[in-house]
Amino acid sequence: MDVNVIVMGAGPAGSTAAREIAAFGHRVLLIDRAEFPRDKACGGGVSIKTAALLPFDLGPVVEHVVTGVILGDPRGSTVTRETGAPMLYMTQRRRLDMFLVDRAIDAGVTFVDGQVVDRLSEETPGTYVVHATDHDGHEARHTAPIVIGADGANGVVGRVVDLAPSAAHGVALEGNLPCPDGIPSWLQGHIAIDVALIPGGYGWVFPKGDHINIGVGGWAHAGPQLREHLAGYAQAYGWSVDALKDVTGHQLPLQQRGAAVTRAGVALLVDAAGMVEPLLGEGMYGAVASACALAPVVHRRLAGNVPDLAEYQRAMERDLWPDLERAGQLADILHAWPGPLVWVARHSESAWWIVAALMSVGRAEPRHSWSASAADAIVPRVASLARSWLRLRAGRR
Numbered sequence: 001m002d003v004n005v006i007v008m009g010a011g012p013a014g015s016t017a018a019r020e021i022a023a024f025g026h027r028v029l030l031i032d033r034a035e036f037p038r039d040k041a042c043g044g045g046v047s048i049k050t051a052a053l054l055p056f057d058l059g060p061v062v063e064h065v066v067t068g069v070i071l072g073d074p075r076g077s078t079v080t081r082e083t084g085a086p087m088l089y090m091t092q093r094r095r096l097d098m099f100l101v102d103r104a105i106d107a108g109v110t111f112v113d114g115q116v117v118d119r120l121s122e123e124t125p126g127t128y129v130v131h132a133t134d135h136d137g138h139e140a141r142h143t144a145p146i147v148i149g150a151d152g153a154n155g156v157v158g159r160v161v162d163l164a165p166s167a168a169h170g171v172a173l174e175g176n177l178p179c180p181d182g183i184p185s186w187l188q189g190h191i192a193i194d195v196a197l198i199p200g201g202y203g204w205v206f207p208k209g210d211h212i213n214i215g216v217g218g219w220a221h222a223g224p225q226l227r228e229h230l231a232g233y234a235q236a237y238g239w240s241v242d243a244l245k246d247v248t249g250h251q252l253p254l255q256q257r258g259a260a261v262t263r264a265g266v267a268l269l270v271d272a273a274g275m276v277e278p279l280l281g282e283g284m285y286g287a288v289a290s291a292c293a294l295a296p297v298v299h300r301r302l303a304g305n306v307p308d309l310a311e312y313q314r315a316m317e318r319d320l321w322p323d324l325e326r327a328g329q330l331a332d333i334l335h336a337w338p339g340p341l342v343w344v345a346r347h348s349e350s351a352w353w354i355v356a357a358l359m360s361v362g363r364a365e366p367r368h369s370w371s372a373s374a375a376d377a378i379v380p381r382v383a384s385l386a387r388s389w390l391r392l393r394a395g396r397r
């Protein structure tokens with residue numbers, strides 16, 4: 001197939017990029033190796049700031065609306081804080097990703113599932129060939145001047161064109177607890193987050209329509225103990241790990257600021273580029289934000305107004321990386337002093353608002369914008385202390 005743009009991977013990043021580019025009138029092919037609808041290891045939490053970037057309502061696939069957080073620390077103390085408004089939509093990736101692909105198809109995108117991309121080559125300068133194989137072994141060849149890698153952690157596109165080398169990564173494991181009698185009342189409208197549960201990470205309890213999603217995530221070296229941590233975490237809530245269905249895990253790629261996300265006619269989106277937020281492991285904001293930033297640049301490139309996609313690199317450096325860096329600083333503070341932080345959140349409404357403002361970094365409501373400015377001044381310094389403390393502690397072990 002000969003098109004203007006090939007997008008590899010039909011997660012939220014790929015389907016959003018494909019839809020946004022097709023809306024400019026370009027011919028777009030969206031390919032995924034899985035047969036859709038497909039599941040993906042994920043808590044399925046879509047933040048309000050992510051939903052706000054989409055030009056349609058996610059209502060049909062939202063299973064629970066979250067307005068508050070039950071925050072727990074390793075000593076077992078908890079505090080419940082309300083935002084007074086929706087902060088997170090709970091979805092299942094199987095349904096959400098299909099819904100987003102359908103919106104791309106509505107915009108004119110050609111979607112091919114069940115085709116594994118094996119290889120990408122540049123046949124003549126500026127013309128890329130994507131070599132794919134379907135589940136019956138039939139080979140396909142697609143050509144385009146622009147190729148977008150939205151093929152997730154360990155994607156083919158990044159490797160082939162040598163972008164995003166050696167990203168650090170986190171790991172996470174999750175499963176679903178069926179709730180035939182409905183979501184327990186203590187969890188209705190809330191999520192539970194238990195900080196510093198494992199090295200560099202946290203545990204979560206997310207209510208969905210007919211089940212609860214429970215998971216743990218942390219630094220890569222926590223990987224081998226992740227199942228044990230998940231079992232212990234479920235147990236702490238009185239659930240047996242054996243009751244969990246569809247237990248799956250995956251990597252969370254975390255890249256350094258400045259890593260290349262584009263070269264010539266090729267660009268990478270979120271997971272493929274290592275742009276997952278390091279505090280909560282939120283990747284869907286980066287997925288949709290990077291796709292929305294890339295689409296107009298692709299349009300300008302196809303219209304011949306710019307020589308390459310370098311504007312996209314600049315947009316990420318300007319708009320997304322500062323948020324990811326701030327989240328990384330908060331993660332360091334949290335992992336250094338989880339107990340005191342929960343104590344502060346419990347005793348100070350203002351401290352809670354600072355955290356809430358930082359969670360939607362740079363997008364605090366006007367009445368809380370002072371919190372964001374105060375945090376701008378304080379957080380980098382405290383994070384630097386936290387990193388020194390974490391290094392010291394690691395050295396003592």
Ligand SMILES: Cc1cc2nc3c(=O)[nH]c(=O)nc-3n(C[C@H](O)[C@H](O)[C@H](O)COP(=O)(O)OP(=O)(O)OC[C@H]3O[C@@H](n4cnc5c(N)ncnc54)[C@H](O)[C@@H]3O)c2cc1C
Pocket residue numbers: 008009010011012013014031032033034040041042043044045046047115116117118150151152153155156171172173174215248249250251252269270271272276281282283284285287
């Ligand atoms: C356990 C866990 C929990 C998480 N919870 C949350 C959460 O609650 N909220 C949140 O915002 N983020 C969460 N994340 C992060 C989030 O899941 C990812 O950041 C997000 O899915 C990235 O979207 P994407 O479109 O880049 O990639 P993906 O959603 O991973 O999609 C990539 C697609 O590419 C396809 N693909 C891969 N290789 C090929 C190939 N060779 N050929 C063709 N197709 C290919 C795959 O089949 C897949 O469909 C979580 C991650 C994990 C691991």
